[in-house]
Amino acid sequence: DDLRDLYQEVILDHGRKPRNFRRLDEPDLTARGDNPMCGDRMELFLGMEGDRIADAAFQGKGCAISMASASLMTETVRGKTPEEARDMAARFREMAMTGACPDCGGALEDEMDRLQALSGVHEFPSRVKCATLAWHTLNTALSGGKEASSE
Ligand code: FES
Ligand code: FES
DSSP: OHHHHHHHHHHHHHHHSOTTBSOOSSOSEEEEEEETTTTEEEEEEEEEETTEEEEEEEEEEOOHHHHHHHHHHHHHHTTOOHHHHHHHHHHHHHHHHHOOOGGGTOOOOSHHHHHHHHHHTTSOGGGHHHHHHHHHHHHHHHTTOEEEEOO
């Protein structure tokens, strides 16, 4: 349907032209993540201001889904507190794992959540690890950094 076409279009656009694909010069938090299934890797950089994520950026090599998911994630968490960002990560991972659909009664609140979820669920159901890699890496960065694996 139209909504699904729109989601797919946005995801493909983010995959082709990832936003925030850069390093931060002096990140407050960083983490590396990898998808053991394919060996793709990403590095995440967070800049904090007070108790908010002021900037989020990433670099790495991965498929279009993982790039789109990381791109959307970095856009989504800006301005959020770590706690809010962790909640979003948990909800997204739950959705991606269970295949629950927001249009059928899931409770994802904003457009970015829905796009994120759908990137792993509707359009590319076999690509859950690709879609969740960025969120695993985010959780690792918020917990102090180092290595994350997409589970
Ligand atoms: Fe997609 Fe519900 S509308 S499964
Ligand atoms: Fe490697 Fe998607 S195929 S992250």
